[in-house]
Amino acid sequence: MDILRFITAGSVDDGKSTLIGRLLYDSKSIMIDQLEAIQKQTRNREEGDIDLALLTDGLRAEREQGITIDVAYKYFSTPRRKFIIADAPGHIQYTRNMVTGASNANLIIILIDARHGVIEQTRRHSIIASLLNIPHVVVAVNKMDMVAYSQDTYNNIVIDYAKAAASLGLQNVTYLPISALNGDNIVDRSQLLSWYDGPTLLHLLETVEVQSDIDLQHARFPVQYVIRPQTDVLHDYRGYAGKLISGIYQKGDAVTVLPSGLQSTIKSIEIGGKEVEEAFAPQSIVLHLADNIDVSRGDVLVSSNDLPRLEQELDVLLCWMDNKPLTAGSRYLLQINSYLVKTIVKEIQYKLDVNSLQQEPFPATVGLNEIVRVRIKTASPVAFDAYNDLRVNGGAILIDETSNVTVGACMIQ
Amino acid sequence: MDFTRNNIESTIIQKQMSKYQLDYLEQLESEAIHIFREVAGQFEKPALLFSGGKDSITLVHLALKAFRPGKFPFPLVHIDTGHNFQEALDFRDALAEKTGEKLIVRQVADTIQQQNLTEPKGKFASRNALQTFTLLDTIHEFKFDACIGGARRDEEKARAKERIFSVRDEFGQWDPKLQRPELWNIYNGRIHKGENVRVFPISNWTELDIWNYIRRENIELPSIYFAHDREVLEHEGQLVALSEFIQREETDKISTRRVRYRTVGDMTCTAAVESNATTIDDIINEIIATKTSERGETRIDDKVSEAAMEDRKKSGYF
Numbered sequence: 001m002d003i004l005r006f007i008t009a010g011s012v013d014d015g016k017s018t019l020i021g022r023l024l025y026d027s028k029s030i031m032i033d034q035l036e037a038i039q040k041q042t043r044n045r046e047e048g049d050i051d052l053a054l055l056t057d058g059l060r061a062e063r064e065q066g067i068t069i070d071v072a073y074k075y076f077s078t079p080r081r082k083f084i085i086a087d088a089p090g091h092i093q094y095t096r097n098m099v100t101g102a103s104n105a106n107l108i109i110i111l112i113d114a115r116h117g118v119i120e121q122t123r124r125h126s127i128i129a130s131l132l133n134i135p136h137v138v139v140a141v142n143k144m145d146m147v148a149y150s151q152d153t154y155n156n157i158v159i160d161y162a163k164a165a166a167s168l169g170l171q172n173v174t175y176l177p178i179s180a181l182n183g184d185n186i187v188d189r190s191q192l193l194s195w196y197d198g199p200t201l202l203h204l205l206e207t208v209e210v211q212s213d214i215d216l217q218h219a220r221f222p223v224q225y226v227i228r229p230q231t232d233v234l235h236d237y238r239g240y241a242g243k244l245i246s247g248i249y250q251k252g253d254a255v256t257v258l259p260s261g262l263q264s265t266i267k268s269i270e271i272g273g274k275e276v277e278e279a280f281a282p283q284s285i286v287l288h289l290a291d292n293i294d295v296s297r298g299d300v301l302v303s304s305n306d307l308p309r310l311e312q313e314l315d316v317l318l319c320w321m322d323n324k325p326l327t328a329g330s331r332y333l334l335q336i337n338s339y340l341v342k343t344i345v346k347e348i349q350y351k352l353d354v355n356s357l358q359q360e361p362f363p364a365t366v367g368l369n370e371i372v373r374v375r376i377k378t379a380s381p382v383a384f385d386a387y388n389d390l391r392v393n394g395g396a397i398l399i400d401e402t403s404n405v406t407v408g409a410c411m412i413q
Numbered sequence: 414m415d416f417t418r419n420n421i422e423s424t425i426i427q428k429q430m431s432k433y434q435l436d437y438l439e440q441l442e443s444e445a446i447h448i449f450r451e452v453a454g455q456f457e458k459p460a461l462l463f464s465g466g467k468d469s470i471t472l473v474h475l476a477l478k479a480f481r482p483g484k485f486p487f488p489l490v491h492i493d494t495g496h497n498f499q500e501a502l503d504f505r506d507a508l509a510e511k512t513g514e515k516l517i518v519r520q521v522a523d524t525i526q527q528q529n530l531t532e533p534k535g536k537f538a539s540r541n542a543l544q545t546f547t548l549l550d551t552i553h554e555f556k557f558d559a560c561i562g563g564a565r566r567d568e569e570k571a572r573a574k575e576r577i578f579s580v581r582d583e584f585g586q587w588d589p590k591l592q593r594p595e596l597w598n599i600y601n602g603r604i605h606k607g608e609n610v611r612v613f614p615i616s617n618w619t620e621l622d623i624w625n626y627i628r629r630e631n632i633e634l635p636s637i638y639f640a641h642d643r644e645v646l647e648h649e650g651q652l653v654a655l656s657e658f659i660q661r662e663e664t665d666k667i668s669t670r671r672v673r674y675r676t677v678g679d680m681t682c683t684a685a686v687e688s689n690a691t692t693i694d695d696i697i698n699e700i701i702a703t704k705t706s707e708r709g710e711t712r713i714d715d716k717v718s719e720a721a722m723e724d725r726k727k728s729g730y731f
Binding site: 001070072074096099103224234239242243282283297338391392395405 | 440442450451478483593594619621
């Protein structure tokens with residue numbers, strides 16, 4: 001049994017919350033008391049059937065306004081898999097939430113209302129999926145009940161979307177027709193969609209192969225913390241604690257410490273206090289080196305045969321997440337894994353229209369939810385891999401040093 | 414296309430891969446250890462809030478994996494309402510002794526006295542809300558900048574929206590609309606003086622994940638988690654243990670039942686469930702079969718209003 005993390009994206013009335021509610025309900029992950037609470041709520045709203053969307057709206061303001069404000073995480077499991085759903089709002093002002101939810105996802109479900117087909121928001125969600133390099137894309141054509149379960153309608157939407165996907169370079173796209181409201185093709189097959197012979201949504205989620213999303217080729221180990229007990233017995237113990245974010249390490253492997261460039265070999269590896277011969281991503285481990293060299297939090301231990309890039313000027317695709325606009329020349333902190341470094345945004349090269357992919361060169365300012373390509377300079381060199389090659393070592397955040405808020409998501413190019 | 418051949422090939426690939434594959438509990442464990450170490454790396458004065466319940470016991474187990482053979486870079490802190498189960502308190506002390514880690518206990522009763530707070534009244538007068546006062550005082554006393562807690566997102570709707578690193582202002586308040594975006598596995602723990610961060614390493618675990626992990630790791634638990642005979646009072650379908658902390662009335666229906674606890678909180682607001690489960694396996698089987706959520710079945714304090722947890726969190730509660 002493993003874990004699939006996925007995000008759902010759709011416009012305001014695409015039935016996204018209903019879909020999640022349906023998955024939870026049909027997989028029997030909703031308990032009686034939770035159902036009773038929703039029934040009570042639904043009666044308050046004077047509606048008929050129970051409103052499955054209420055399951056995901058956690059905050060009072062959301063329930064009152066009938067919208068989703070923030071990313072909510074939901075959980076369910078089947079005998080095959082544990083699922084973590086990031087439920088991100090679809091409306092335009094909340095791009096930052098979708099980027100947040102997408103950053104950890106193996107898979108995205110893009111919902112399309114069968115009555116409306118591929119619309120501007122569909123394109124936006126797909127562009128974000130492509131920018132964040134989500135490994136698997138599922139296009140669920142929802143509300144098939146509203147178009148009399150028409151195969152032609154479905155086929156036309158698939159043709160339309162395939163064009164958009166091709167222009168974005170989206171790979172691994174799977175399509176299926178559903179009705180979240182009626183539960184057609186979610187957990188159980190539907191008689192009404194007998195022309196469709198592919199898997200149900202749940203079956204798809206259960207079987208999509210995610211192990212290959214973890215990179216086992218490039219060994220990268222950001223040091224989080226140094227364990228030094230300094231007791232009589234363990235006087236010389238010095239263990240580097242961290243998570244192996246990609247690759248495999250074995251005892252005796254040659255490693256390089258970045259950004260310093262110092263070299264050593266792995267003397268021993270511990271997992272949960274026990275010594276092991278090798279470790280692989282994404283295990284949390286403790287490494288010991290053969291040489292007594294200077295290593296501390298923020299350093300990355302990489303395989304000496306396979307170095308990442310080490311640069312001080314970086315080209316970055318940046319999703320701006322702050323109310324205060326971004327202007328060229330502003331200073332921030334850049335955090336990539338455990339490494340924190342002062343940064344200046346030297347140049348805003350272009351703004352990306354997330355609906356059309358058109359580029360607006362040298363915009364004066366950048367507002368909340370806008371995506372731009374910038375060139376940044378850091379105070380010390382950064383060890384990284386291009387985001388599209390190795391997601392776990394190419395994503396970074398910008399922090400405003402005065403407010404301490406996370407203001408941007410960086411995908412290093 | 415030759416499907417048979419394809420299947421054989423993919424089986425071989427899977428076999429090769431499985432050597433380097435973590436199952437879901439190992440993934441959750443690694444994620445939690447990573448979060449623990451981020452706290453150690455980013456903060457000056459962290460603390461682990463320890464309640465004596467299964468979730469915080471699991472946290473201690475994970476912290477051992479994250480930091481041994483070193484000491485924890487934080488003390489265990491217990492905010493004692495004075496209404497705890499004795500079994501949980503004994504377990505707490507034994508665990509602190511066994512691990513050799515520092516335990517700090519602060520009493521809600523002391524805060525009530527010092528700040529002239531009003532004790533809640535009623536049949537099941539709960540000090541649950543007063544706990545927040547003692548917690549904030551304790552954070553202030555020790556200048557804690559990060560408090561690690563065992564809250565899980567599957568517990569409750571408001572919790573489902575909270576970040577793993579959740580920034581609280583000087584009054585401990587949570588503002589759901591001003592949360593920092595949390596991307597990839599990068600945690601921004603920078604705060605201003607006086608603020609603190611609540612950190613939830615097991616955010617992504619469900620109740621069943623916790624029990625499966627306890628079983629796999631052989632984690633010891635207080636005895637009240639297992640079936641035992643107890644004198645209980647039946648109140649609106651819930652079974653509340655008789656204790657000096659609840660008001661008894663003549664009309665009370667009192668009986669001795671075979672029960673266990675699914676969550677461990679105050680004796681005034683935690684209900685027992687009828688059960689014969691004496692082993693972890695029994696408990697897991699019961700949880701898989703249950704039709705009621707953990708908090709719904711056992712917490713009297715969440716039923717007050719639709720937004721009960723959200724309100725408590727906004728005002729500094731965990």
